Amino acid sequence: MVDSEKFADQTEPNIIRLTHGEKYLTSKWYTGSGEIAHKKDGRSFEVTANFTLTSEVKVVEGIFKPENEILANIYNSLGRCVAVIDQTVNELYGEQVRKYFDAHEIPLEMMAFRAWEVDKTPETVHRILGYLGKDGCDVSRSEPVLIIGGGVLSDVAGLACALQHRRTPYVMVGTTVVAAIDAGPSPRTCTNGKQFKNSIGAYHPPVLTLVDRSFFGTLATGHIRNGIAEIIKMAITDDAVLFELLEKYGSRLIETHFATLGENQELAEIADDIIYRALFSYMKHEGTNMFETYQDRPHGYGHTWSPRFEPAVKMMHGHAVTTGMAFGATLAVEMNWLKSEDRDRIIALCQSLGLTVYHPILEDMDLMIEGQKNMRRKRGEGGLWAPVPRGGIGACDYIQEVPPELLETAVAAHKAVCSKLPNQGAGIEMYLSDLGLE
Ligand SMILES: NC(=O)c1ccc[n+]([C@@H]2O[C@H](COP(=O)([O-])OP(=O)(O)OC[C@H]3O[C@@H](n4cnc5c(N)ncnc54)[C@H](O)[C@@H]3O)[C@@H](O)[C@H]2O)c1
Structure with missing residues (x-):
């Protein structure tokens, strides 16, 4: 206990701060420190600890x-x-x-x-x-x-x-x-x-x-397409430049499997740039909120209802996410958070890459409401915290409540938008079985 006495706080003598000496450290990646405070009753104390990890x-x-x-x-x-x-x-x-x-x-x-x-x-x-x-x-x-x-x-x-x-x-x-x-x-x-x-x-x-x-x-090309969904997610909610890069090069990235089929140095550099931007944008939010205790999480976009409907219809994860994102964009339009032109741009990008933007499972209100209930529990009951774009591409905000009437109206509006699309918004190889994953 000699170490702890060394760190006793002079202004708050009931608090002992403990920083463990470097010589005892056995991990390169995980460290911890903390403080322990006596309560006045002499029979209780509180421990506050910090945990640091490097990734x-x-x-x-x-x-x-x-x-x-x-x-x-x-x-x-x-x-x-x-x-x-x-x-x-x-x-x-x-x-x-x-x-x-x-x-x-x-x-x-x-x-x-x-x-x-x-x-x-x-x-x-x-x-x-x-x-x-x-x-x-x-x-x-x-x-x-x-x-x-x-x-x-x-x-x-x-x-x-x-x-x-x-x-x-x-x-x-x-x-x-x-x-x-x-x-x-x-x-x-x-x-x-x-x-x-x-x-x-x-x-x-x-x-x-x-x-x-x-x-x-x-x-398989289907897996490349599926993966791009998660890049689109960060582009829509956090990085408008990334969105433009995807509009410009997305199809070629799929065709060439991110410039790994055939030699094209320029495309290879663009592919690395896109990967780096997506990673940076994602880890900027994810890596600084390692325990998901804050719900300002743009990377949750497209993931509010999909965890419930994805296994129900055995969809590929990326397609389920783009369906959730496209629906979220229509919901944002319904709430006057987003212009319909921006929603249409989001749908157009997903569709140009063969990703799904609509599935009839969205019309199963019981399942959608159950999905929201599950998600509220997962996100801490404070609200739904559903990220959707707000104010344009590259920014987002969080919806706390989606009452059943709004959910139903938004699904109907989304269905109407998507019914004009080729295949009513279905994507290419959208099911697990399409890629032999069942
Ligand atoms: N933890 C998270 O934050 C997080 C985020 C996104 C997705 N996920 C999860 O990730 C999973 C989807 O991951 P995925 O899309 O990588 O699928 P996957 O891990 O199922 O891989 C897809 C298929 O490709 C094969 N494969 C892997 N690498 C290959 C390669 N280089 N060449 C040929 N085949 C290869 C695999 O064997 C598999 O059959 C979902 O379960 C999803 O929930 C988790």
Whole structure:
């Protein structure tokens, strides 16, 4: 207790501030400090603690090329690398990963897991925990696990890391667009619960996220399109320049899988720019509000009703999000928050990229209201906090209440707008089954 006395506050003698000495620190990424205050009754006290974590995000090229030292520098000193890889990614890139660690003479212990949406279950988390735990690799609590895969794997393996030793760090290499720019760096690790997607989880961001678009070359085009939805989300709510870039280059990014098919240096630079802008915009809000305790979260746009209807109709996540975003834009028009021209621009961008802007499931009022109820509970009961664009593209605000009558009027208005579109607003390969993910 000598240390604590050193920090006793002279002006408030009942408070003891405790900063733990550097020499005791065993983690590079997590630190904490706090204070403890006696109450006057001499029988109670209050602890206030701060928790600091560091999470770095890097856009890189050729992460598993032997000359790239980033991962070798991390795992060399640890004497091994424990990795969890998506089964499909293992088939495509496993050899390259193994060769990389061989070239750097770092022993690699890598296990592949099937990580489809249907595998996003507590059972998968348990299986990964089995691999990381005592009977598996027995990872230490300061040894970052390497996770290589898409959003499903980053969610479930990230959650397993959060649970292992209560907090084991991990390095994320996202191999899909969604994982690269959204699920990968996100602090929200999770698994699906009954009826409601992503409802069980922990806030546990990677200590390092490496974003390398060269993986996108082997993705099905449907997954590229699906991932772009999360970029559009940040463009609409936070970055008007990004929106314009997507209007200009979005289709070419899909055709060329972010400039990984064919040689086009100029497009490659634009692709990296778009990825960087999306990541920066997202982490600016997400990374500074790691526990989601503040509800000014633009990245929740499109995610208010979709967690309820996405599993109900087995839609691709990105398509469910664009449906939610397009509906949110019409709702914003109904509330006089947005001009109809801006809403039409949002719909036009999504449609030009083959993304869904309307699904008849929106007309199921019971389900939509239940979705709102679930979301209020998830966001803290203070209100619905539904982000929608306000005042133009690149800015947003939060709706606290959507009464059933307004919900119904907005759905009818949205249906009317979308009924004039080709396919009534349906997108290309909008269902999980279209991409063989069921
Ligand atoms: N935690 C968050 O903040 C957050 C944010 C957005 C999305 N998500 C979650 O992410 C999930 C969707 O992630 P996703 O779109 O990456 O899907 P996914 O993880 O299911 O990956 C899609 C498919 O592509 C395969 N794949 C992965 N990389 C590949 C590659 N480079 N080449 C070829 N195939 C490859 C996978 O095996 C899988 O079959 C959803 O469950 C969603 O809820 C989470």
